[in-house]
Amino acid sequence: MAAATDGPTPGSRSGIGEPAPGHRSVMGEPTTDGRFGEFGGRFVPETLVAACEELEAAFREAWADPEFVAEFETTLRDYGGRPSPLTECRNLSSQLGVRLLVKREDLNHTGSHKINNVIGQALLAQRMGKTRLVAETGAGQHGVATATAAALLGMECKVYMGAVDVDRQALNVFRMRLLGSEVESVQSGSRTLKDAVNEALRDWVATVENTHYCLGSVMGPHPYPWMVRTFHHILGDEAAAQCKDLTGGDPDVVVACVGGGSNAAGIFSGFADGDARLVGVEPAGGAAVGRGVPGVVHGMTSYLMQDEVGQVMEAESISAGLDYPGVGPEHAYLAAIGRAEYPSVTDDEVVEAFTLMSRAEGIIPALECAHALAWIVRAAPDMQGQTVLMNLSGRGDKDVDQMMDVLGMHGIVS
Amino acid sequence: MSAAEASTRRDSFGALETHLRARRESGAKLLVPYVTGGYQGWQRAVEAAAAAGADAIEIGVPFSDPVMDGPVIQQASTAALADGATPASVLEEARELDTGVPHAVMTYYNLCHHQGHERFASALLDAGVCAAILPDLPYVEAGPWLEAAAETGLEAILLAAPTTPEHRLADLCGASRGFVYAVGLLGVTGERTALARTATEIAARCLAVTDRPVLTGVGIGSPSQAIEACEVSDGVIIGSAVVRTLMSDGPEAVGELVASYRTALDHG
Numbered sequence: 001m002a003a004a005t006d007g008p009t010p011g012s013r014s015g016i017g018e019p020a021p022g023h024r025s026v027m028g029e030p031t032t033d034g035r036f037g038e039f040g041g042r043f044v045p046e047t048l049v050a051a052c053e054e055l056e057a058a059f060r061e062a063w064a065d066p067e068f069v070a071e072f073e074t075t076l077r078d079y080g081g082r083p084s085p086l087t088e089c090r091n092l093s094s095q096l097g098v099r100l101l102v103k104r105e106d107l108n109h110t111g112s113h114k115i116n117n118v119i120g121q122a123l124l125a126q127r128m129g130k131t132r133l134v135a136e137t138g139a140g141q142h143g144v145a146t147a148t149a150a151a152l153l154g155m156e157c158k159v160y161m162g163a164v165d166v167d168r169q170a171l172n173v174f175r176m177r178l179l180g181s182e183v184e185s186v187q188s189g190s191r192t193l194k195d196a197v198n199e200a201l202r203d204w205v206a207t208v209e210n211t212h213y214c215l216g217s218v219m220g221p222h223p224y225p226w227m228v229r230t231f232h233h234i235l236g237d238e239a240a241a242q243c244k245d246l247t248g249g250d251p252d253v254v255v256a257c258v259g260g261g262s263n264a265a266g267i268f269s270g271f272a273d274g275d276a277r278l279v280g281v282e283p284a285g286g287a288a289v290g291r292g293v294p295g296v297v298h299g300m301t302s303y304l305m306q307d308e309v310g311q312v313m314e315a316e317s318i319s320a321g322l323d324y325p326g327v328g329p330e331h332a333y334l335a336a337i338g339r340a341e342y343p344s345v346t347d348d349e350v351v352e353a354f355t356l357m358s359r360a361e362g363i364i365p366a367l368e369c370a371h372a373l374a375w376i377v378r379a380a381p382d383m384q385g386q387t388v389l390m391n392l393s394g395r396g397d398k399d400v401d402q403m404m405d406v407l408g409m410h411g412i413v414s
Numbered sequence: 415m416s417a418a419e420a421s422t423r424r425d426s427f428g429a430l431e432t433h434l435r436a437r438r439e440s441g442a443k444l445l446v447p448y449v450t451g452g453y454q455g456w457q458r459a460v461e462a463a464a465a466a467g468a469d470a471i472e473i474g475v476p477f478s479d480p481v482m483d484g485p486v487i488q489q490a491s492t493a494a495l496a497d498g499a500t501p502a503s504v505l506e507e508a509r510e511l512d513t514g515v516p517h518a519v520m521t522y523y524n525l526c527h528h529q530g531h532e533r534f535a536s537a538l539l540d541a542g543v544c545a546a547i548l549p550d551l552p553y554v555e556a557g558p559w560l561e562a563a564a565e566t567g568l569e570a571i572l573l574a575a576p577t578t579p580e581h582r583l584a585d586l587c588g589a590s591r592g593f594v595y596a597v598g599l600l601g602v603t604g605e606r607t608a609l610a611r612t613a614t615e616i617a618a619r620c621l622a623v624t625d626r627p628v629l630t631g632v633g634i635g636s637p638s639q640a641i642e643a644c645e646v647s648d649g650v651i652i653g654s655a656v657v658r659t660l661m662s663d664g665p666e667a668v669g670e671l672v673a674s675y676r677t678a679l680d681h682g
Contacts, residue, residue, distance in 0.1 A: 050575075194479065295528060296523050
């Protein structure tokens with residue numbers, strides 16, 4: 001596959017998620033130096049460059065090996081619960097005037113899409129002879145998934161989590177510890193996801209010989225953005241096939257929340273070469289694409305919220321999983337070429353959407369996914385009659401403790 | 415500047431490298447302390463370090479996400495940022511320094527990227543700084559920066575790590591200016607109880623492929639470790655030990671600390 005530097009090639013998909021011969025996929029392989037357009041790269045301390053190169057070589061070799069791919073897919077099926085269903089939300093559809101379909105990644109083992117990437121990386125790490133995983137986590141979903149994979153494969157695991165997030169996601173902290181992982185509460189900087197990434201990188205710099213950094217989103221140095229999206233491609237492929245079965249074609253609009261952007265990258269990759277409108281919804285307090293300018297942090301060039309001299313700003317969102325001032329470089333690229341759009345929603349809209357989905361459909365969404373629904377609610381008047389596919393990337397159980405405070409205060413639940 | 419002139423400039427040594435080469439030829443082991451710019455008392459600490467026999471000074475420009483730094487330098491950076499330090503304010507204060515030895519800036523790539531390579535390099539030169547170290551900009555990504563620095567006349571120092579493969583090491587050392595920063599261990603900045611085996615290994619590997627000064631940094635925690643490192647290396651960079659002293663005992667104590675390293679390196 002060649003580098004994706006051209007614009008979209010509408011309607012060229014022959015197989016699911018793959019472009020027709022002779023066409024380049026919009027979400028194809030990055031250039032050899034890890035670029036999506038001008039974004040991406042490998043901006044890590046020299047100590048880690050060789051590890052990134054080794055990882056890239058191992059990933060290429062493994063992904064070309066049918067046995068590895070079969071083990072990945074079998075594990076996701078028999079252990080992870082794939083394929084996840086597609087649910088038509090009839091109540092919300094009639095309420096909003098759109099045909100709302102949701103991809104149920106919340107029903108996966110560990111409660112979110114994160115398991116896809118983690119199984120892929122953990123199997124790869126094991127194949128590379130690594131015995132230890134480190135990971136960063138925001139909401140705790142990726143941390144729980146990594147701790148789970150470590151338990152399954154008998155690997156040592158340490159998860160870095162910002163102190164602010166440790167407080168608001170106590171349940172997931174307990175889960176990780178129960179699964180046998182060490183959880184370190186990160187006290188530096190803004191004490192959220194970005195600082196957890198810094199701390200995981202610092203760990204990896206010191207332990208690179210036996211440790212794999214199991215990065216949780218489509219961010220970081222090459223090959224992570226590409227590799228993580230590739231492991232999540234399975235959910236986009238499934239969604240495309242399920243939509244076709246149900247409606248006879250692609251949806252009009254595909255919507256997902258975006259922090260680093262892994263669940264969005266997964267679902268977008270199933271539709272990027274088609275005609276569907278792609279919408280990545282950012283939190284207003286962490287709108288890297290909406291409010292950021294190109295910058296370099298955490299190994300990549302991408303849109304980044306920074307102050308007037310280039311210090312990275314602290315994101316502020318009700319959702320720990322989206323509390324990140326950057327965004328994966330492929331999203332920056334999709335925004336720059338106009339293939340995807342990245343609006344933002346406020347915490348208040350998110351709280352409303354969280355309640356709405358719970359009551360209308362009997363599905364408690366993760367606060368992260370409530371961002372996607374919040375945008376759909378807002379944009380519905382302009383999408384009347386359209387088919388809208390939303391990636392419900394995680395379940396909201398982890399958020400109920402926090403929401404008891406929020407909703408109690410707001411007097412919505414009595 | 416014509417291409418030929420640019421090429422000549424690239425092939426001649428800058429102020430930092432000229433100074434370090436001369437010191438090395440005189441038989442000295444090189445000593446470069448690091449001080450976090452913008453931290454309370456930092457200018458006096460730099461002056462005290464220079465007076466105590468430092469061969470050059472590394473000035474940290476605080477960044478929000480110092481991924482290569484351990485707890486001590488993180489703490490100093492955070493404090494300096496909280497006190498309102500900016501790249502411009504640190505450089506303005508650096509301009510006021512008169513130490514008699516070359517100054518290099520150590521910071522993170524986004525501050526350079528944000529300002530633009532050439533403007534960033536020019537701002538450093540205007541402040542009397544002759545070199546820069548950007549630890550999150552590895553050699554494989556450094557091409558445009560090296561180009562801009564060379565055009566501007568700033569010495570761009572590159573880091574070599576224990577994990578740098580042999581096929582890259584000679585090119586990396588060749589492209590570095592000022593000196594080669596040999597990262598002594600797998601890890602971030604901070605003192606360790608013993609010198610890592612990797613410290614002398616990476617210095618020896620660098621010296622086998624370059625005649626440029628090779629200084630070992632990261633993990634040098636005592637004068638005796640500095641001596642041990644300098645059995646192979648041309649010199650050492652001491653960061654966390656200096657900053658810890660600055661934070662706990664103030665700038666004058668930094669002079670005493672640097673003097674203890676100087677004495678150790680000069681008299682073993």
